[in-house]
Amino acid sequence: MDIDAFVTAHRPVWDRLDHLVKRRSSLTGAEVDELVDLYQRVSTHLSIVRSSSGDAMLTGRLSALVARARSAVTGAHTPAWRELVRFFTVSFPVVAYRARWWWLGSTVAFVAVAWVMGAWVAANPDVQATIGSPDEIAQLVDHDFADYYSEHPAASFASQVWTNNAWVAAQTIIYSVLLGLPIPYVLYSNAANVGISGGLMASRDKLDIFFGLIMPHGLLELTAVFLAAAVGLRLGWTVIDPGPRRRTEALAEQGRAVMSVALGLVVVLFVSGLIEAFVTPSGLPTWARVGIGALAEAAFLLYVIAFGRRALRQNETGDLERAPDVAPTA
Incomplete structure (x- = not known):
């Protein structure tokens, strides 16, 4: 030849x-x-x-x-470590970034409800009386609220907190199957609980203790819950406005996005649980404990903005349709 x-x-x-x-x-x-x-x-x-x-x-x-x-x-298989790296540098942050306005809306609504509820409880003794007797409120304000964070060994408490926070976020994720309709009620219930506790503490001039104990872990913890709510609500809105895609395709894509957020929040809530177990009840000054929580919150938001914006500019969606294991099809 x-x-x-x-x-x-x-x-x-x-x-x-x-x-x-x-x-x-x-x-x-x-x-x-x-x-x-x-x-x-x-x-x-x-x-x-x-x-x-x-x-x-x-x-x-x-x-x-x-x-x-x-x-x-x-469709050759990609090594597991590359898939893991892609998930945390592309899939999770881009889904979170694309839901940023729903995320912001959930945050503003929650804070507004909690603030109004807290101010209402703090300013009305009659409302406080419907919540508990003066002795019960005094027990909560003077002992129970602070003791909650230190009455268990830190390691077991971290596990308990992680499980509880994951369940709250999971509820929000699960409700996305119902097109997100129950999610506003979940947010309202949690906002009311935070507002009532804060209002009772404020009525006894213990608001500094309230924020000093709730902010170190609460910033990151609530941010995770708001993100879960955002993608769930966005899924529900997809039914109303699927955009240029067919409704079934849009729902499938957004449904997979919800799962991406659920997996990513496992790590976020784990960090929040560690802070709540080891930092919140520690002997550090209040400014130091709150500073650690604020640093964790800032790091998470910067991570989402940096990686999410970059992935969005590359036309990534976080959906499996762009995953390495998918072979091209006609």
């Missing part, structure tokens, strides 16, 4: 296959069909070269091209 003539005759085919493989994530249906056809043809060329020529360089080149094309056609 004349190897030079063989290379001259088939090089355009090899170059075209190499071009399609490099564009594997953005091929049209016709290009996918062409990719499969060229893969089969170049595989035949490789067999001919192996059986009729001793050109090791050409054999190696075609072997590498066929291997890459096979990976594009069949």
